[in-house]
Amino acid sequence: MDDTSARVFPVRETEATGDTLLPRRQEVSPRRARARARVAARRNALTVVVPIQSDPEGCWRLETVLKEIGQDIRRNPHISFQALRATHFLRWVIVPGRDRRMLALEANFDGSVGEFLDDLIQVAGKTLKESLYCHCEPAIQREDPDEALKGYLLDHALPESLFYRGYPGLTVESIENDARVRALTNEYLDLPRKGRWKSASQLQEDIRRYLERADPMPRLDPEPVPWKTRLMRTRFVRTLLGGLSLPVGIPLGLALLAHEGVDVMKEKVKARLGRRSPVLHAYGDEDARRLGELLVREDFQAQNQLTHVVDLKPGLLRVPLIKLAFRYWGYLATYYFDEGKLGGIEGIHFARWVLVKDRRQHGKRRLLRRAKYQVLFFSNYDGSWESYLGSFVDRASIGLTTIWCNTVGFPRTRLWLRPFRLELGADREEAFKQWVRQHQVPTQAWFSRHPDKSIGNIVNNREIRSKVRARMSPERTREWLLCL
Amino acid sequence: MKQPLETHDIQALAFAGYGELRRARYIFLRLEDAARAKKWLRDIASEEVTTQKALEMRKAKGEKKRHALHVAFSASGLRSLGLSEQVLGSFLPEFVAGMAEEYRARALGDTGSSAPEKWQFGGPDARGERDIHLVLMLFTHGNLDQSGSMDAYHLRHRQRYEAHGLREVFIQDACLLPMVRDDGTEDGSREAFGYRDGMTQPTLEGTHHKPGQSAPLKAGEFILGYENEYGQLPFTPVVPAEQDPQGLLPVLDVKGSSAKDLGRNGSYLVIRKLRQDVDAFERFLSEHCHDPEDPEGDAARKELLAAKMMGRWRSGAPLSLCPEKDDPGLGKDPARNNDFCFESDPKGLRCPLNSHVRRSNPRDGLIPGDPKESLKISNRHQLLRRGRPYKDPDGEQGLMFLALNANIRRQFEFVQQTWMNNPKFGGHYDSRDPIAGDNHDPAVEGSDPKAYSVTIPGEPVRQRITGLPRFVHTRGGGYFFLPGIQALRFLAS
Numbered sequence: 001m002d003d004t005s006a007r008v009f010p011v012r013e014t015e016a017t018g019d020t021l022l023p024r025r026q027e028v029s030p031r032r033a034r035a036r037a038r039v040a041a042r043r044n045a046l047t048v049v050v051p052i053q054s055d056p057e058g059c060w061r062l063e064t065v066l067k068e069i070g071q072d073i074r075r076n077p078h079i080s081f082q083a084l085r086a087t088h089f090l091r092w093v094i095v096p097g098r099d100r101r102m103l104a105l106e107a108n109f110d111g112s113v114g115e116f117l118d119d120l121i122q123v124a125g126k127t128l129k130e131s132l133y134c135h136c137e138p139a140i141q142r143e144d145p146d147e148a149l150k151g152y153l154l155d156h157a158l159p160e161s162l163f164y165r166g167y168p169g170l171t172v173e174s175i176e177n178d179a180r181v182r183a184l185t186n187e188y189l190d191l192p193r194k195g196r197w198k199s200a201s202q203l204q205e206d207i208r209r210y211l212e213r214a215d216p217m218p219r220l221d222p223e224p225v226p227w228k229t230r231l232m233r234t235r236f237v238r239t240l241l242g243g244l245s246l247p248v249g250i251p252l253g254l255a256l257l258a259h260e261g262v263d264v265m266k267e268k269v270k271a272r273l274g275r276r277s278p279v280l281h282a283y284g285d286e287d288a289r290r291l292g293e294l295l296v297r298e299d300f301q302a303q304n305q306l307t308h309v310v311d312l313k314p315g316l317l318r319v320p321l322i323k324l325a326f327r328y329w330g331y332l333a334t335y336y337f338d339e340g341k342l343g344g345i346e347g348i349h350f351a352r353w354v355l356v357k358d359r360r361q362h363g364k365r366r367l368l369r370r371a372k373y374q375v376l377f378f379s380n381y382d383g384s385w386e387s388y389l390g391s392f393v394d395r396a397s398i399g400l401t402t403i404w405c406n407t408v409g410f411p412r413t414r415l416w417l418r419p420f421r422l423e424l425g426a427d428r429e430e431a432f433k434q435w436v437r438q439h440q441v442p443t444q445a446w447f448s449r450h451p452d453k454s455i456g457n458i459v460n461n462r463e464i465r466s467k468v469r470a471r472m473s474p475e476r477t478r479e480w481l482l483c484l
Numbered sequence: 485m486k487q488p489l490e491t492h493d494i495q496a497l498a499f500a501g502y503g504e505l506r507r508a509r510y511i512f513l514r515l516e517d518a519a520r521a522k523k524w525l526r527d528i529a530s531e532e533v534t535t536q537k538a539l540e541m542r543k544a545k546g547e548k549k550r551h552a553l554h555v556a557f558s559a560s561g562l563r564s565l566g567l568s569e570q571v572l573g574s575f576l577p578e579f580v581a582g583m584a585e586e587y588r589a590r591a592l593g594d595t596g597s598s599a600p601e602k603w604q605f606g607g608p609d610a611r612g613e614r615d616i617h618l619v620l621m622l623f624t625h626g627n628l629d630q631s632g633s634m635d636a637y638h639l640r641h642r643q644r645y646e647a648h649g650l651r652e653v654f655i656q657d658a659c660l661l662p663m664v665r666d667d668g669t670e671d672g673s674r675e676a677f678g679y680r681d682g683m684t685q686p687t688l689e690g691t692h693h694k695p696g697q698s699a700p701l702k703a704g705e706f707i708l709g710y711e712n713e714y715g716q717l718p719f720t721p722v723v724p725a726e727q728d729p730q731g732l733l734p735v736l737d738v739k740g741s742s743a744k745d746l747g748r749n750g751s752y753l754v755i756r757k758l759r760q761d762v763d764a765f766e767r768f769l770s771e772h773c774h775d776p777e778d779p780e781g782d783a784a785r786k787e788l789l790a791a792k793m794m795g796r797w798r799s800g801a802p803l804s805l806c807p808e809k810d811d812p813g814l815g816k817d818p819a820r821n822n823d824f825c826f827e828s829d830p831k832g833l834r835c836p837l838n839s840h841v842r843r844s845n846p847r848d849g850l851i852p853g854d855p856k857e858s859l860k861i862s863n864r865h866q867l868l869r870r871g872r873p874y875k876d877p878d879g880e881q882g883l884m885f886l887a888l889n890a891n892i893r894r895q896f897e898f899v900q901q902t903w904m905n906n907p908k909f910g911g912h913y914d915s916r917d918p919i920a921g922d923n924h925d926p927a928v929e930g931s932d933p934k935a936y937s938v939t940i941p942g943e944p945v946r947q948r949i950t951g952l953p954r955f956v957h958t959r960g961g962g963y964f965f966l967p968g969i970q971a972l973r974f975l976a977s
Contacts, residue, residue: 189945200944271740284573291577295587299901302908384591386893387902393714394861421715429714430891454908481945482831 028151036154040114045163047354047378048105048156050136051097058135062103065131066092066444070297073447078131079124081447086110086119086172089350089380091446092132095309098358098372103136104307105153106378108350110171117153121146160352161326162403164333166455167349169223170462175450178461181218184211185464185484200477208468222466232335242336245328252324256402259317260413293442298385301451303349305380306388310407310439312355312373319355319370322406326353329399345391347382347455353403354378375407382454389433397426409435487710489690489703492537493749493968497554497621498707498888499536499691501682501870503673505552505623506660507634508872510755510884511641512605512616517649518565524648525976528555535969551637552623555972556753556964558582561617565975571746574721578892579752579963584608591897593905593922596931598958604757605654606962616653616962619755620645628659628875654960656757658874658884663816671816672800675873676760676881677790677919677955680800680815683822684845686866696819698847705895706868706888709737709748709968713864718890720747721965723974732974749968751888754867754896756961757874758920760882765955772949792940793918795841802841807834827855832941837910840919843903846910865898882956892963907935915939916952923954 028036052059069076069092081090090107109116121128125146133140133152140152167175188210197203211220231237298304312318358372381388392400401424404410411425411432426432450458460483467480491499502508515521534552542549557565559580562572572580581588584600584607594600600607609615620641624633634657642652662670663680675681687693688707689700704712708720722736722743733744773785787810791797797806799815804824806814814820826842826849829835835842837849846862848855870886889895903909904917914935916923924936933951940947967975 186948189948197944203944285569288573288577288580292581292587298587299591382908383906384898384901386898387906390861390864390894390898394864395857423715427714428716429894430716430719456908456911457913460911478943481943482941484946 032155036151039154039157040112040117042113042159043111044108044165045160045350045352046105046107046109046113046116046153047158047160047352047376048153049095049102049158049354049356049376050133050156052094052101052103053135053137053139054100059101062132062135063094063444065127066094070443070445073445078127081123081449083123084109084119086116087447088172088449089305089447091305091307091378091443093307093441093443093445095307095376095441097356097374098311102356103132104376104378106307106352108165108380110173113154113157114150117150121149125149158354158356161323161355162330162333162353164348164351166347167458170458172449174219174223175453175458175461177219178458178465179453181211181220181465181468182461182484184214184218189484200474200481201472203481204468204472204477211468218465220465220468222470238336242332245331245336248324249328252321252328253402255317256321256325256405257413259315259321260405263313264412287438291437294437294440297442297446301448302454302457303380303382303448303451304385304388305443305446305448306377306385306436307441307443308377308379308436308439309441310375310404310409312375313406313408316370318406319373322355322375322403325402325406329403345395347388347391349380349382349450349455351379351381352377375404380448382456389436390429393426393429393432397424400426400432409438411435487703489536489688489707489710490749490968491540492535493970494536494707495554495751495966495968496534496536496539496552497753497870497966498751498868499688500539500552501685502552502623503660503682505549505625507624507626507631508658508884509622509634509638510656510658511620511622511638511652512654512656513618513620513645513650514613514615514653515561515564515617515650520648521650522565522976524645524650525555525972527644528553529969529972529976533969533972550625551633553641554621554966555618556621556966557618557975558616558962558964560612560615562965562975564617567975568727571721571723571727574719574746575965576719576752576892578897579965582606583754583756583961583963588897591901592958593900593916594958595922596925596927596954598922598925598954603958603960605656605960606755607960614653619753619962619964626659628661631657656874656884657876658872661873673873674798675883676762676875677765677794677798679794679796679798680821681873682869683800683818684841686863686868694818696817696821696823698822701863701866705864705866705890706751708750708890709745712890713860718747720745722746728974730977732970732977734970746967746971746974748971750971751890751966752892753964753966754885754887754889754892754961755964756885757959758883758885759880759957759959761953761955761957762881764953768953768955789940792836793839793938795835795839803835803839804829825849825855827858832910833943836940838912838915838918838939840904840917843909843917844899844920846903865895865903867895867899880959882959885961888966912939913937918952920956921954923952925954925957 052062065078069078073081081087084090086109088108088110091105093104093106095102095104107116129140129144129149130142133149134142140149185207188207198206208220211218312322354376356374356376358374401413405413405425411428413425414423416423463480463483472480532553533555539549559572559575559582578588583592584603589595589600605614606616622634622637622641624637626633660673661675663672663674665671673681685697686705687697687700688703690703691700693700702710702712704710704716704718708718710717712718717737720736723733723746725742725744728744733746734748736743736745769786769790770782773782773789775781775785787797791803791810796802797810797815799810799812800821801811801815802821802824804826805811805820825847826835829849830852832838832842842849845866846858848859848862850858850862867887867889870888871883873881874884875881887896904920905922907914907916909915914937916936918938924931924933936952937948937950938952
């Protein structure tokens with residue numbers, strides 16, 4: 001059939017002639033199959049964005065189901081998230097598109113996308129088909145086979161422009177094992193005892209024995225670290241690789257600055273012509289209502305989530321500039337920043353930026369006019385919103401500004417002459433935070449595998465576990481005991 | 485760029501803790517009739533509200549101050565005075581929503597028996613009859629047993645505000661408690677648990693810098709209209725030019741704007757009544773310090789545990805300077821008792837990471853190994869504290885907590901939520917501030933005592949106490965706007 005590749009999903013046709021009502025499956029074109037295989041092989045993260053049907057009844061149904069899931073994420077009747085053994089975080093959120101709303105799925109897990117989807121469909125395939133994706137466009141049907149659902153999700157998956165992991169290499173299984181090691185160690189230390197504590201190394205010995213007697217015995221040995229990783233973690237190599245990025249970074253910064261400058265000039269000309277922008281920064285009723293909607297979902301456990309959607313500024317250079325910025329920070333995140341710290345910020349479990357292209361064309365196509373884009377940002381972080389955004393401003397304002405200055409409404413970068421300084425958009429603390437809140441979207445359903453563990457806890461637990469059996473100098477043993 | 489402070493327009497509460505005016509009375513009022521209330525406000529704005537300039541002039545003449553008065557407004561108070569929703573929307577959203585909001589109660593730890601529904605004042609009120617519109621703060625001489633001068637001063641004002649249709653919703657007295665030395669002489673003040681009080685205060689740039697105090701902070705952290713620690717002017721409430729026909733307010737300092745600056749020289753005031761459960765605190769210390777093999781050492785162990793939880797000995801001496809043994813001389817010396825940092829103690833072996841002093845102001849120990857960055861970040865979350873202890877006639881005692889800041893969310897709420905009540909602070913698992921945090925409260929549904937612990941680092945291994953009860957309970961509170969004098973005149977017009 002010639003329209004297979006244009007169709008995202010085969011149309012259902014049933015044959016009423018036979019005695020069985022079997023759906024007739026259509027073949028997937030080889031090109032599409034290859035694309036799917038490529039997506040399925042990616043690891044650790046999946047982002048799927050599908051437009052939602054415009055009929056209000058279906059929308060309402062979809063929202064109701066998501067609300068039921070979100071209100072009691074652990075005991076809801078639709079999906080038992082706890083059964084997803086390798087999933088760290090997962091969310092469904094309705095994000096505003098340019099003219100219609102979209103359902104976004106964001107998940108972080110161990111292993112490949114293909115394995116994750118098999119798991120997800122096995123646990124929740126029925127809900128996905130009957131309650132969620134049947135309200136999307138194109139829609140999935142109740143009777144569709146699981147294979148088709150998987151293909152559908154793979155087809156709508158978007159690549160992450162910049163993806164960050166707080167603890168690369170740590171699986172759900174090992175995080176839970178490490179937590180158990182710490183719990184058992186505390187159990188041992190709480191046992192009634194007589195007299196004073198023994199020496200540090202004797203104490204380590206006793207703890208090891210206690211752990212080895214536990215049933216089932218937790219895994220105690222450290223994971224082997226390949227020599228390449230160990231080499232990459234040395235300060236010298238990191239500084240060297242970080243330095244290598246400067247020839248790209250400096251021109252990028254200058255290009256962004258020049259672009260900002262042009263924009264400011266344009267606005268000044270407009271202002272001369274009598275169009276003045278208001279300086280009031282009042283929270284209207286609408287803003288207050290939105291803020292309330294976000295706040296009721298925050299601060300229930302060790303982590304919080306952030307979903308942020310904003311339009312890319314018009315202008316031909318914006319797409320290449322933001323893509324270059326993503327590449328640049330992606331390079332540094334991989335080769336320069338310490339494990340568990342993004343530009344000095346601790347406490348981000350997983351974060352990612354995704355560019356969404358609006359495929360629909362509006363009006364006449366003009367030469368040199370580019371498609372509309374949106375920048376989606378998803379984050380799973382420790383602690384309160386205020387502390388998260390605060391550390392962004394305090395420690396990573398340059399990174400944020402190079403990415404988000406390409407989007408609508410971001411506070412302007414300004415140059416002050418006396419005293420001479422460059423004020424980045426994200427340095428303007430109150431204006432920046434207000435902008436983030438204005439574009440933040442309430443997340444309907446959000447699952448965290450580790451509701452009681454901060455990154456600090458996860459890293460510390462690993463430290464405790466991996467050194468239980470290690471032979472250490474008295475000094476190192478004392479340091480290790482201070483982790484408890 | 486350093487601007488001189490406009491001291492004639494700033495209410496002196498931003499500069500003075502009134503250590504010599506021992507008694508304070510906070511009168512929470514509701515106004516029935518805006519026009520009459522404005523008349524009263526006009527009167528007190530011109531004569532009574534104390535400004536820093538007035539204090540300085542009196543000091544220059546060698547006069548002693550006998551009393552002081554301040555006034556601050558809640559969001560509903562500003563609304564009743566006739567401010568439009570548009571103007572109210574330019575105040576901080578936290579201020580407009582109020583302290584008793586459901587989300588905020590969760591973030592601040594006002595749950596269980598501290599929940600806003602159980603508050604004495606400031607709680608949610610469906611009919612609005614107990615809504616607080618403004619708070620009048622009076623300060624006079626006297627002490628715990630002598631309220632004579634306060635009563636006389638209050639009486640004078642009561643006649644005036646009652647004649648203008650203002651109704652009292654709640655009245656709270658507070659009084660500085662003297663710290664009594666062994667030889668019976670008084671020296672400094674203390675709070676209900678018996679610790680010396682009022683030592684760490686941020687110093688404002690442009691004011692007198694005392695020895696031993698931390699480096700001065702930008703005035704914009706506490707007073708609107710000045711540059712803050714980010715090098716920015718804080719968000720300020722604004723009034724469209726046409727709503728200020730008499731030209732009482734200054735024009736906003738933003739290019740291309742004709743709007744008037746209502747916030748200039750004002751500040752946001754956080755008030756909380758915090759009950760301190762002294763019996764429970766002492767009981768907890770005794771329970772965990774008793775050793776049947778060495779009963780003589782109980783008292784010393786008790787003081788050590790109390791110091792480890794607070795981060796200071798009760799004398800005021802910080803653990804960072806004397807971790808083993810109390811040094812009362814250091815405790816009372818204002819030039820030395822605050823002159824310490826945490827950088828050299830990353831694991832908290834001297835002053836536990838978890839202690840109240842270290843959690844409420846981590847100084848240069850916030851990020852291990854980076855004291856400069858730590859200090860920069862800590863400085864962005866400071867509060868000017870103006871609280872004093874109270875003791876109610878029924879025996880309840882605690883702290884009337886008052887704090888001034890320019891951004892409630894980034895300063896007061898941040899310290900409360902991210903530093904004090906966050907169980908993960910400093911790499912912990914389930915430890916809140918052991919003194920003032922929202923620890924185990926049986927009134928909170930489904931709370932498990934095992935999930936509340938205090939860890940005291942030590943060698944070879946830490947001491948960990950689980951089942952830590954909550955010692956400080958919220959009894960009421962609210963967010964207020966403390967206007968400058970010009971803004972006060974505008975509100976009264």
